[in-house]
Amino acid sequence: MLEDGMGFADEHLIPLVDEGLGNSAYLVDLGNGRALAVDAARDLRDLRAAATRRGLTVAFAADTHLHADFLTGALQLAHDDGATVLASAAGRRAFPHTPLGDGDEVDLGGLTLRALATPGHTDEHVSFLLLDGARECGVFTGGSLIVGSAARTDLQGADRAEELARAQYRSLQRLTKLPDTTAVWPTHGAGSFCSAPPGAERITTIGAQKTANDLLAAPDEDAFVRRLLGSLDSYPVYFDRLGEINRRGPALLAAAPGLDPLNPERVRALLANGGYLVDARPIDEFAAGHIPGAISNPLRPAFATWLGWLLRPDVPLVFVLGPGQDGADLAWQCAKIGYDRLAGQLAGGMNAWRANGGPVETIELVTADRIGTRPVLDVRQTAEYTAGHIPGAAPRELGNLAADGQDAVDGSVVMCGHGERAMTAASLLARHGARELAVLAGSVSDWAKVTGRRLEDGS
Structure with missing residues (x-):
């Protein structure tokens, strides 16, 4: 039970889950047709749909940290909606925003957002405590306290992982001093490579985590560090690039990304000049016949993760889709991790390739x-x-x-x-x-x- 926090969430807060990245963004109805967006990704389709359903315009866009797993949508919201971007002053973002230090507050018009310095996942990480008067409604913890764990601390390099794990320990200790009924709204959840454990729950309370979070049960800082560092697995290589892009500010999108149609001759020319061919069809279709050299990456929620892990972003990408697959969804998945060099898709799919005499391989x-x-x-x-x-x-x-x-x-x-x-x-x-x-x-x-x-x- 989330008690006070859940009562607020039911009425005012809309979690927006990206199953592929394992993350949650949040839209908060501030009243009077205004909203706060927290940790919104560059793919704003779900957030905009939720805002439209409620008749809301995003007035504030807050980022808890320089995200490594997706490009921020805050800058796009500032451009399109006139939103004020709220972020840590320590992040030194190179675009217009309201820089916040520890304890700084922003009046949202009836509600207040207080920045709490919670370094660990990243150096400049902040959590945002949402207050209704003196009452703590909930805290957006980003990559600090998450359900059943805390986010990884090795994104700044293995040589700093222990130092940041100790900072993470102190940040979690600070958060647990909030009232037990305070709702916890993390960004990273199950499916995220930012050290989130499996499980269906994506929001929690401070009190529930005091009882159920194994890291919080560590008897001291050294034990916490051993447990956290011992739980870390590999993460996608594109994580090493996006933090700096988010600091500078991602390129604004003038229109929704898409895929241009390409005939077989154009596909051959692109591949001959170093382009990659990504086949997004289901695995049985790929196995039955694919273009030699094609990389199979079925279009599914995890598509972006594996694209970013395995392929460079600076080469043209050509795609093969099957009947009924949504090229617009694929293009958005690419855009949210900064893959903008999309040459297009094979028009007519594999039928067109075969009809043109193109070679085919099977697995x-x-x-x-x-x-x-x-x-x-x-x-x-x-x-x-x-x-x-x-x-x-x-x-x-x-x-x-x-x-x-x-x-x-x-x-x-x-x-x-x-x-x-x-x-x-x-x-x-x-x-x-x-x-x-x-x-x-x-x-x-x-x-x-x-x-x-x-x-x-x-x-």
Whole structure:
């Protein structure tokens, strides 16, 4: 139960969840047709739809930190809606905003927003305490206190991870001094690579976290640091770029991004000049026939994460889509992480390519009962692998394959949790020259069920 905080949230606050990035933005109805947006991403479609439904104009856009996993939408809201951007003074943003120091307050017109310095996830991180008079309605904690954990502290480099983890400890201690009934509205949630644990809950209360958050149960600072740093896994390489882009201010979008139609000849020319071809169709369609050299990245909520992890943003991108797939959604997913060099999509899809005489390659899809004695390459995250894997399977995270895919073993069966990451991996390996690859259509649980054998755990 969120008690006082939930009562406020039900009436005035709209969480806007990006399932792909595992993040939440928030729209707060301030009354009189005005709204506050917190941690809005560059893809503002859901936020604008929510504002329109309530007849709201965004008057304030607050960012808790220099985001690493998406481009901020605050600057676009300032341009389009006249919103006042609120952010930490320590962030040294290079565009017009209201810089806030610890304890500074902003009158929202009946409600008050108070900045609380909570460094750790980033140096300049602030939380925003929302006050109704003297009552603490809730706190936007960004990448500080999150449901069941605290956000990672290694985004400024491994050499600073411990220093920032200690800062994170002090920030969480500060937040837990708020009343237990105070609602906690974090940005990062399940599915985020910013160290969020699995789970369906995305908002909580201070009191609930005092009871259930393992990090808050650490007996002292050193134990907290060990637990937090010990929980960190790899993260997408594009995280290293976006913080600085957000500090300078992302380019404004004059219109919604989209994909121009390209004929097969134009696609060939772009690829010959160093462009990448991304095939966004479902894995069964990709397996049945794709353009040689294409990288499989099925259009789904996680599309942007893997695009940003595996491909550079400074080369033209050509896409293959299947019937019914939304090119506008794909273009928005690219835009929210700063991938703006979209050459377009193959007009007519694979039918047009085949009709033009273009070559086609296939990759075998296999079920768990058909792996046999073939070597298995497991491309899941390390934590997933250690929790349970096929005996003898070689671990190789998908995020590393762009650099070392040339070491793949011909004839391998590539596997992940469902098949999408495995097909992406197989397509990358094929680009590096691997042959006779197959992809497991299923999971390790399917293998255990079919074979009756136990999974191995550990590394």
